[in-house]
Amino acid sequence: MSILTPEILSTLEKQGIELPSWAFGNSGTRFRVWTTEGTPRDPREKIADAAQVNKYTALAPSVALHIPWDKVDDYASLRSYAEDLGVQLGTVNSNTFQDEDYKWGALTHHDPRIRQKAIDHHLECIDIMDATGSRDLKIWLAEGSNYPGQNDMRSRQDRLQNSLQQIYARLGDEQRLVLEYKFFEPSFYHTDVPDWGTSYAHVASLGEKASVCLDTGHHAPGTNIEFIVMQLLRLGKLGSFDFNSRFYADDDLIVGAADPFQLFRIILEVVRGGGLNNPDVAFMLDQCHNVEDKIPGQIRSVLNVQEMTARALLVDRTALDAAQQSNDVLAANALLMDAFYTDVRPALAEWRESRGLAADPMAAYAASGYQQQIAADRVGGTQAGWGA
Numbered sequence: 001m002s003i004l005t006p007e008i009l010s011t012l013e014k015q016g017i018e019l020p021s022w023a024f025g026n027s028g029t030r031f032r033v034w035t036t037e038g039t040p041r042d043p044r045e046k047i048a049d050a051a052q053v054n055k056y057t058a059l060a061p062s063v064a065l066h067i068p069w070d071k072v073d074d075y076a077s078l079r080s081y082a083e084d085l086g087v088q089l090g091t092v093n094s095n096t097f098q099d100e101d102y103k104w105g106a107l108t109h110h111d112p113r114i115r116q117k118a119i120d121h122h123l124e125c126i127d128i129m130d131a132t133g134s135r136d137l138k139i140w141l142a143e144g145s146n147y148p149g150q151n152d153m154r155s156r157q158d159r160l161q162n163s164l165q166q167i168y169a170r171l172g173d174e175q176r177l178v179l180e181y182k183f184f185e186p187s188f189y190h191t192d193v194p195d196w197g198t199s200y201a202h203v204a205s206l207g208e209k210a211s212v213c214l215d216t217g218h219h220a221p222g223t224n225i226e227f228i229v230m231q232l233l234r235l236g237k238l239g240s241f242d243f244n245s246r247f248y249a250d251d252d253l254i255v256g257a258a259d260p261f262q263l264f265r266i267i268l269e270v271v272r273g274g275g276l277n278n279p280d281v282a283f284m285l286d287q288c289h290n291v292e293d294k295i296p297g298q299i300r301s302v303l304n305v306q307e308m309t310a311r312a313l314l315v316d317r318t319a320l321d322a323a324q325q326s327n328d329v330l331a332a333n334a335l336l337m338d339a340f341y342t343d344v345r346p347a348l349a350e351w352r353e354s355r356g357l358a359a360d361p362m363a364a365y366a367a368s369g370y371q372q373q374i375a376a377d378r379v380g381g382t383q384a385g386w387g388a
């Protein structure tokens with residue numbers, strides 16, 4: 001009998017992880033952008049590649065867009081193109097980090113003209129959401145300062161809240177705004193939304209339709225991210241995850257690659273807090289594949305999330321509760337470690353086969369010939385967006 005109970009398997013069957021369109025474009029560091037053969041040349045090709053990830057895993061039913069990187073003339077037609085390939089268009093990400101006008105800020109800018117331009121960009125993103133059927137607008141702001149004294153941090157917060165209110169007012173009844181935080185970069189001294197507390201303060205005063213986006217790569221080393229997950233779920237304000245992993249900075253590496261145990265601890269708190277398969281908590285990847293092929297990189301990523309979810313679901317909650325109540329520190333810890341060290345891969349492979357999927361999605365994709373086909377068909381793929 002499988003180590004994964006029918007209850008665990010039916011929970012896993014409902015799991016969906018949104019892919020970022022930009023993961024399929026070329027990316028790199030500020031030193032160099034590497035190219036891979038077969039890189040998409042336009043949003044449609046990115047969506048076609050994302051659909052391959054879903055085809056082999058049944059785990060990735062939607063694709064997030066980044067505007068203007070994924071700007072097209074006709075979003076309704078992009079939507080039906082995606083739906084024909086079996087995927088939905090998901091979160092729309094705004095972008096105020098590449099326009100010359102935003103050098104000194106966008107939603108926080110002291111010049112009303114530039115601030116209005118940044119607000120209008122977000123209103124345009126909501127128009128796009130109307131056409132694509134997307135629910136979420138994700139806002140990450142590259143705003144801040146490099147030197148003490150450069151800016152008045154307080155008035156920037158006031159302008160930010162005011163700008164967000166204007167954007168929030170335009171949301172439809174079924175739409176949401178998620179505000180992502182990041183503790184540094186591109187500014188090095190202060191960032192206008194550096195942490196979950198600041199994001200929470202803004203979204204809490206906006207209202208029900210606003211919540212926090214937690215990007216796992218956006219914390220200082222050693223941060224207890226699962227505590228933040230617990231707290232935001234407790235407050236009903238965890239809107240979405242941007243999953244990835246990091247060794248040093250905002251590395252955007254394959255989720256679960258750098259610290260699988262951290263991913264386990266995060267998902268454990270998601271399960272504990274009722275955030276798994278909960279439509280209020282969107283699971284997304286925010287990654288870039290710098291040196292490896294992008295489609296298998298994304299397949300590996302969603303499988304990592306699935307494997308870690310299976311392990312988190314293996315924790316014996318009743319025994320854990322009893323161990324905690326009796327202050328049995330070692331027994332409680334052992335229950336977690338037993339689940340973490342359980343190799344769920346054979347059971348997941350068997351389960352995939354029983355659902356008509358390939359036991360090993362990485363191998364099935366590699367054998368499909370798709371990678372060779374796109375390498376032959378597509379010449380001159382574009383970057384994810386940076387420097388494009």
Ligand code: LRH
Nearest residue numbers: 093140180215242250286
């Ligand atoms: C910022 C970020 C944000 C952007 C994405 C490209 O570091 O995490 O989510 O939209 O990277």
Ligand code: MN
Nearest residue numbers: 180215242286
């Ligand atoms: Mn992110």
Ligand code: MN
Nearest residue numbers: 215217218250
């Ligand atoms: Mn990031």
